[in-house]
Amino acid sequence: MTKPKGAAPRLAEALGTVLGIEDIPVRIRAWDKSEAGPGDAPLLVVRSRRALRRIHWSPGQLGLGRAYVAGEIEVPGDIFATFAALSSDGKLAGTSPGGSLRTRDRWSLLKTAARFGALGPEPAPPPEEARLGRSRRHSKRRDAEAISHHYDVGNDFYRLVLGPSMVYSCAVWNDEDTGLDAVQQAKNDLICRKLGLQPGMRVLDVGCGWGSFALHAAENYGADVVGVTLSAEQAKLARKRAADVGLNGRIDIRIQDYREVDDGPFDAIASIGMAEHVGRDQMAGYVSHLHGLLRPGGRLLNHAISWNAGPARHDPNTFIARYVFPDGELLNLSGMVVELESGGFEVLDVEALRQHYALTLRAWVKRLEESWGEAVALTSEGRARVWRLYMAASALNFEAGKLGVNQVLVQRGGGAEPPLRRSEWI
Template identity: 45%
Template sequence: MTGVLERAATSTEPVAGILARVLGNTPTLRVEAFDGSATGPKDAPVTLHVNSPRALGRLVSAPGTLGLARAYVTSEIDVDGDLHTALAAMAEVTLHSIPRREQLKLVRQLLPYWREHRMPPPDLEARPKGFLHSRRRDSQAISHHYDVSNTFYEYVLGPSMTYTCAAYPDADASLETAQAAKYEMVCTKLALEPGMKLLDVGCGWGGMVRHAAREHGVKALGVTLSKEQAAWAQAAIEREGLADLAEVRHLDYRDVPDGVYDAVSSIGLTEHIGKANIPGYFRSMYAKLRPGGRMLNHCITQPYKPDHRHTDPFIHRYVFPDGELETIGSLVSEMNEAGFEVRHEENLREHYALTLRDWGTNLEKHWDDAVAEVGIGRARVWRLYMAACRLGFDLDNIQLHQVLGVKLHDDKSSGFPLRGAHGAY
């Protein structure tokens, strides 16, 4: 009997118990630690494996999501089962979300692990240099994320090479169908017609540019700060026989000369430019439009006014360095102040959760090839990032908004139909 009790005591060693204080008790999550301790039901759909005491050291040095992410990226923590399910079970995981007294108790318990097993942050973390949102620093930040590998992005994004929220006709629609539907939605809102001139800022791999040229006969120019994206996009334009209508340049949106464009699309750029630059950004887009021209701004937003605008520490260090999210109200106000009449707005956050679901599925399908292309650490960054962001959209922690504005004619006419913002309903 004594031996049974001793073994039982060994099976509940402090490591899993300590983590249970942070993670909470949930029937969907089991924790198994390197010291043999465990918590949670054996039949839980997800098991969190703490493989090394270094993981606990990371939780002390960077409490909350960043410490957990560092441990996951370095394989010091692993997950059996669906990562999205695991994160949903740990949705409130952060030492900062528990009472101060309990937080200090946890730190005291973990401090010996930090002293003995402290490690520098993984070298995959971004460290852009220079003034925040200067041209040089923005170029570094964009390169960190987008110049990873075009081949890797092909594995994740699929044939459309579109790295923005899709628009799903229904939840079972394919990713390619949904991305094409998104581009067509934007084209409809912009009222594109053959012969029009479109400027697409932050164009990525040129999906919008190619769709507008191919499906609507529009003469489209796309600009991106990523050299890898620009090279891939221009090659795709040539390959698809669209060179007489479409072009993508490696260029800062601030360096696009003012001209007379009929429409501007901005799909996933606003998150990168910073709050201080947003007024100038909208003014510059306004200056590039003819009277009656329209702008569609599509971006991730905060659902409420945040205490700080930087993204989650893990996202900030590993995925979108220097990214800043605004509320939809502030973006609408800035568009209005820049001169646009705002005609339509909608939230597509559920669609982004579905998009991330499908990107995650693509990554798992091509996992071995993805690891061979970019390494296990970066592949794990992406696996974690997509699962975490999907959960963020599920829980309304982040949103995705499209805002449509028009540069009025001198007589203040808009050119819009009487019914609906863009004649679609």
């Protein structure tokens, strides 16, 4: 039987070496139009020899991710099917860095790169890669830089992806056919009910984003809300949204580190998708500070992604760390509960929403792909590729159970007794 000619068969071997698998579960199409792999498998197009050079220098998800962001690798079809095939071991999806090749495998990769003229200095990373200053990780200055990298990429871009709700966290779905905006409003309402909001309550929204929860709490529950964010772009739009509906007297949006909030007490605190940015070593301080800002009997709702795939860790060499959430750190659910209880809180309720986040991410990817040209015009093609890759890969990790997301409702002691049953907010 004649072996297929061209670059594709050797590229398939190289990719198999990087992923540690013998039979590549995708079809490879190379720059010379040659193809290799199962004919009915998802298609991966390698458009440039430079992709091979990147993989040689950074075997694993970082090299592959950089090549995709730079446009040297293309996924023309169903991105979920392609990445599901490639990330069965987590190397492309963002759950492990890869790059730990045996010497003979590195030598094989080197020979393949040499054969196709792909040897040379390490290519510069695409400009979308985070470049933070040298200040200490999770210092106030560096946290502001990390938040700006992710969130200050243009409010119009986020509106295109997130929809009118402008909510950038897991929605709560009753069924898969409900519209994205409706399920995000349902999530905000669920949090308001869990917090027991009443007219006149003073509420702190930690990591308030574009003000969606603050608007819902003020407009529907009569709360007075202080929202804090480190993103200037978020604060600008959140203030405008509050003014547009006549709620700027009830909603105070600040560009402020949560560690600098000192005007408690608050009757309730919502932390929605913010704890992931705090850092493991800072978590005790985070819990302590929020505890001190709550009045006795006040409730805190901590909504955060959790790491379900073994011991939690921080690795700066994953695609997610370099391109999406620099300095982000995930705790597992038990670790988060321990931190909250050690900080003096009583746990009232824990709700797991893993499946809900997978649905939310798939909805965001659909919106991005449907308006791809506009998304590229609003930011850059590389930035749009970062979001497409990270959201699709994250959806797969939620579906596989490697990631979770949980709402942990806690109460500071010393006030009224908590409700006897969860029926108060269900």
